[in-house]
Amino acid sequence: MITCPHCNNTVKETDTFCYQCGYDLLEDSIGENAVYLKDSIPRNISLSAINIHKYFSGVKALEGSSVVVTKNKLTSLIGPNGSGKTTLFNVITGWLEKSNPRIQEKKIEKKEETSLPESTEENNGKNTKSDDQIPLDIGFVKFEDLRVDGLTAHEVALTGMMRTFQTTRNWPKLTVLENLLVSLPKQAGENILNVFFRRKKIREEERKNTLKALEILELLEITHIRDQIGEELSGGQLKLLALGRLLITSP
Amino acid sequence: MLVIFVIIALFVYWFVQQIRKSPYGRTLRAIREDDITVTSVGKDVSKFRWQVTTLATCIAGLAGIMYAMTFNAFEAGDFKPFLTFDLYIFIIIGGLGNSRGAFVGTALVQMFLRAAQVQAIKENISLYLGSRTPILGPLFDFLQLDVYINPDNMRMVILGVILILFLLFKPAGLIREPKTDNEKYLKNLTAEERERSDKAVLARQSLTEKERLDEDEKLKSISDN
16 A cells, blocks of 8 residues: 555555545656646546545445546446446536535534534535635545536536436427527527517527537438427437537537 | 507517517426426526516516406405416416417406306306205205305306316317427528528438328328318
């Protein structure tokens, strides 16, 4: 066993980086693969979720889980049933809030010694502190150098990190083209005042968005189902449509 | 006064239709069908919900002002919880998901309620249940029942039965929500862009799909004729 030079965490000799802070153990220096808490320049890591804890009323779904996703690579997360894969996914993408292990320890202490006073809710790692002050034991999620833990699910999606679901979801009564048009972020037409006072801008934007949506349909080779509604699609077509929803949001 | 109310009603109808046809309305329809997917594409669903609730409340308030102006006097007791039941009946009978359904449902139910209060109808369409009823008279006498049943005093029962029948056999109401199509988006494209997209749609259709669509068109033209 060796010690991480950055956070003094004990790591195995076979580990390539420290799961506590992300320090690159192979390079053993400020190398291209290293990700630091204080380092604001992203290297080749697009997503890092370090030391994530999640408790459900005492059940430890995640305890110190970490995952790092490198750019231009396909990363898989595998594990047995109930190991916390979906929970980790939901915490990373903002659908669940990660737990603060300090509060959990206080809750455990409180159970053992009932005389302890009620603990106040501490900052659960919300995105309010600068990078220099992130406590290592609480953990963090960073996407493209932006801390995303503490953001809501839709805010995480707006940073560019988008997700699909195990059971394919869509809008069954909307057409395939509308399914893509709804997915575009920050549309001028989604402001209720613009609907009445900026109609020309909305018309132009709708035209641009329609062309973009048609390009995506051509790319995915599902142009022929452009006019069908979501509930008429096959399973494979729904998967492609879900992929189209992600692709249309990229610049 | 009636003219002003009609103008206001038409304005509100136009206002709601503009929202429905806009990207804002499209997102609202998506939220109605699956709000989780809307959140996953980066939209704040709660913001849309509170905006729409506020807007609906303003429209309801405007309706309340117009309603109160039809009375010479009114009190809190005129706005009992049963009024909400009346409004649900208007919407369910008229049709869910569209403003025309709300208008039609309101008009039909109000016509029934007003007609039921006409004295001639009350007298001519009534049923006596009491001691003088043939055959069952002694039973009603035992039950101390002595009433005239007419559409006016049975209106809630009649409306309840109609509501149940609609929910069982015509849940979408008299006027269904209009089916969405892509025409409003495709008409923004130039002729060449539209033709290119339409050709791509036709080119990728399989033979069986083409046959199915041709059959559907034939049946539609037969039913239209």
